Amino acid sequence: MNEILLSNEVIVYLLSETVLYLLLFIAFLSTVGLLKRWNFDAFTTEQFALENRSYLVMTIIFFVMLLKVVLLPYFVYTIDNLSDLIPGAMCGAGVVKANEYGNPLLSLKIIILFLSGLWLSMNSIDLKEKNYPYLKLKSWFFILIFLLLSSEYILDILYFTHIETTNPVSCCSVIFGQTGGANGLPFGLDIPKLLILFYLLFALVVLTTLSDLSAMSIIASLLFGVIAYYAVVYFFGTYIYELPTHQCPFCMLQDHYYYVGYLLWGLLLLGVFLTIDAAVMQGFFKQPAKSLKRISLLLLSLFVLLCSAYVGVYYLKNGVLL
Numbered sequence: 001m002n003e004i005l006l007s008n009e010v011i012v013y014l015l016s017e018t019v020l021y022l023l024l025f026i027a028f029l030s031t032v033g034l035l036k037r038w039n040f041d042a043f044t045t046e047q048f049a050l051e052n053r054s055y056l057v058m059t060i061i062f063f064v065m066l067l068k069v070v071l072l073p074y075f076v077y078t079i080d081n082l083s084d085l086i087p088g089a090m091c092g093a094g095v096v097k098a099n100e101y102g103n104p105l106l107s108l109k110i111i112i113l114f115l116s117g118l119w120l121s122m123n124s125i126d127l128k129e130k131n132y133p134y135l136k137l138k139s140w141f142f143i144l145i146f147l148l149l150s151s152e153y154i155l156d157i158l159y160f161t162h163i164e165t166t167n168p169v170s171c172c173s174v175i176f177g178q179t180g181g182a183n184g185l186p187f188g189l190d191i192p193k194l195l196i197l198f199y200l201l202f203a204l205v206v207l208t209t210l211s212d213l214s215a216m217s218i219i220a221s222l223l224f225g226v227i228a229y230y231a232v233v234y235f236f237g238t239y240i241y242e243l244p245t246h247q248c249p250f251c252m253l254q255d256h257y258y259y260v261g262y263l264l265w266g267l268l269l270l271g272v273f274l275t276i277d278a279a280v281m282q283g284f285f286k287q288p289a290k291s292l293k294r295i296s297l298l299l300l301s302l303f304v305l306l307c308s309a310y311v312g313v314y315y316l317k318n319g320v321l322l
Contacts, residue, residue, distance in 0.1 A: 003085050004163045009078040014160065016071060020064050021153045027064070028146045030057045031139045054135060058123055061142060065116040068149075072109055073262060080253055088168035092250035093176065098169050101159035108152050110269070115145050117273050118280060125287055134285075172248035176233055184234075186226075191235055198224075198231040202304050209275055209293050214283030221275040224300075228268055232307065239310040244322040264306060271299035 004010055034054050079102075080092040089095050096102035119141055126134040185194060201224040208217040233249050240252050240260060252261030274296035278289035315321055 093172035214279040236307040267303035
């Protein structure tokens, strides 16, 4: 465990998380005070002071949440680097599975990432109005996110302090490969059905987004995100590795594969989020979202093209499919 906590990447990561959490804790206390005393219709000195304080607090939250977004890929980079210290781990997959906190922590980070993005959009439209119409809503939303962030911070500490460097872990070929058995495709799918769903759901996301069907767009993008994950791990990723038995979402983050995993997963996560964000902004807040839609569809299209390109290039080079 000492080796883990003395790792430069872990020190930087935990120190950054601690500083950001303390800033958010201060913002949390201030937000609770704002909610108790806020009354925009009151022309008092206290209300004027609260308005100034609210702008400062929301600015702190804004910058901290932006930094939290940057810390997610750094977290992935950190656990990938720790694979050199843990016997049996070939990449981040084994490190995540090193204890029972890894998978919940990674899942929670992605959920917080999406919610933080929605808060940033809500804050942006609120600051454009003169009477801060969404201040209470975004304040309650921040409190919810802060509770999740508190759970995340606790899981961060538990995760890194419970990684053992003496006990071997399973490598990615066992966790995701055919020998693992427990992490196969969901819903009884096989590869052909998975690929059909992958491209059909992408088409559905495009159609619902362009047709301004906000609720359907959110559902379609979430389903596409799930199916795209399995499609990359169990099909497209094998063409990145050029090995049919190598099924892993983490190895593609390494230098052997030119860090393409960061681009691939980044396009997927950002594309899905912006699709949801555009639907929420237009459907709930009645805000124009054409630019968000264009960017989200561009990112998802690039993701699909990149995945498909690996298959096409492999076939052109070798004349066969894996």
